[in-house]
Amino acid sequence: MSQYWSAVVHGLTPYVPGEQPKLPDLVKLNTNENPYGPSPKALQAIAAETSDHLRLYPDPNGDSLKLAVAAHYGVTTQQVFVGNGSDEVLAHVFLALLKHDEPILFPDITYSFYPVYCGLYGVEYREVPLDADFAINPDDYHGPNGGVIFPNPNAPTGRLLPLDAVAAIARHNPDRVVVVDEAYIDFGGDSAIRLIDQHPNLLVTQTLSKSRSLAGLRVGFAVGHPDLIDALERVKNSFNSYPLDRLALAGATAAMNDNAHFEHTRQAVIATRERLNAGLAQLGFAVLPSAANFVFARHPQHDAAQLAAALRERAIIVRHFKHPRIDQFLRITVGTEQQTDVLLAALAEILAV
Numbered sequence: 608m609s610q611y612w613s614a615v616v617h618g619l620t621p622y623v624p625g626e627q628p629k630l631p632d633l634v635k636l637n638t639n640e641n642p643y644g645p646s647p648k649a650l651q652a653i654a655a656e657t658s659d660h661l662r663l664y665p666d667p668n669g670d671s672l673k674l675a676v677a678a679h680y681g682v683t684t685q686q687v688f689v690g691n692g693s694d695e696v697l698a699h700v701f702l703a704l705l706k707h708d709e710p711i712l713f714p715d716i717t718y719s720f721y722p723v724y725c726g727l728y729g730v731e732y733r734e735v736p737l738d739a740d741f742a743i744n745p746d747d748y749h750g751p752n753g754g755v756i757f758p759n760p761n762a763p764t765g766r767l768l769p770l771d772a773v774a775a776i777a778r779h780n781p782d783r784v785v786v787v788d789e790a791y792i793d794f795g796g797d798s799a800i801r802l803i804d805q806h807p808n809l810l811v812t813q814t815l816s817k818s819r820s821l822a823g824l825r826v827g828f829a830v831g832h833p834d835l836i837d838a839l840e841r842v843k844n845s846f847n848s849y850p851l852d853r854l855a856l857a858g859a860t861a862a863m864n865d866n867a868h869f870e871h872t873r874q875a876v877i878a879t880r881e882r883l884n885a886g887l888a889q890l891g892f893a894v895l896p897s898a899a900n901f902v903f904a905r906h907p908q909h910d911a912a913q914l915a916a917a918l919r920e921r922a923i924i925v926r927h928f929k930h931p932r933i934d935q936f937l938r939i940t941v942g943t944e945q946q947t948d949v950l951l952a953a954l955a956e957i958l959a960v
């Protein structure tokens with residue numbers, strides 16, 4: 608019945624998220640979820656909020672969560688925006704801060720939601736090729752543009768851009784907003800949030816989906832100059848006054864305040880990543896240096912799509928992208944120690960055939 612669709616809908620190319628299969632007992636290493644559970648304090652806070660309170664609307668401003676984020680990063684609440692997953696935060700960023708006359712810039716290999724938002728909001732873009740080693744070259748982000756966005760560490764490569772290079776990109780684009788999508792920063796990098804006071808054009812987004820193990824709760828945030836945050840609030844309040852429900856606000860606030868659980872689980876993921884790297888290298892894989900909770904690896908003698916299919920037959924799912932530059936790579940989420948053992952054993956078996 609697509610004659611009822613608007614012209615905008617006809618023109619959309621929606622994002623395709625990694626699969627969430629309904630099968631039990633899968634070793635699920637395809638969407639970068641945290642293998643460890645969220646903070647028990649977050650679960651308690653959600654349980655406590657599960658009451659008659661739910662008949663009341665939540666705080667439209669999410670002040671408790673803004674306070675927790677501000678305290679964690681040593682910024683003010685006027686420098687914090689919160690939203691329903693960082694995907695929603697990013698959507699508002701595209702409309703509020705990246706939609707200008709000139710095309711925005713992002714890497715050719717990056718989070719594949721960016722071109723989707725460009726399509727939705729009519730933002731022109733230019734893809735900037737990563738170098739031969741899949742690194743971002745900061746010099747490529749000079750010159751006229753409508754804004755810049757990239758993940759750091761980048762996805763799906765896992766490669767980290769050092770903070771001085773992030774600062775250089777912000778410095779070379781004083782009239783445009785530079786957005787750093789730090790979905791994975793807690794697994795191996797320093798946040799650019801410490802640069803926002805020197806760079807009023809720098810906006811940093813983060814999510815509670817990965818390092819805080821709350822992908823199911825849908826919470827993300829942005830940190831930057833109050834004028835940038837204001838722009839996001841204006842869009843948000845023209846779209847949905849209550850993007851975060853009571854359970855999400857309670858759980859996310861408690862999660863941000865539980866530093867002990869956060870430290871413990873992220874260090875466990877980092878340690879397992881190093882073991883996974885070593886195990887893959889031993890099997891002959893070339894693995895890009897990763898600062899994230901996933902690794903990006905290819906095997907010089909084995910086709911990536913075939914490897915992914917063989918793993919799937921063994922109930923292990925990893926992510927494979929059909930993009931020509933990376934179609935010989937697998938993106939593998941860091942799981943538990945035991946999931947890592949199962950994965951490495953399965954790969955050893957597959958490669959031996």
Ligand SMILES: *Cc1c(COP(=O)(O)O)cnc(C)c1O
Nearest residue numbers: 692693694718758790814816827
């Ligand atoms: C996972 C991810 C997000 C989205 O996070 P949500 O908060 O779950 O919406 C954003 N950017 C990148 C690069 C990601 O990998």
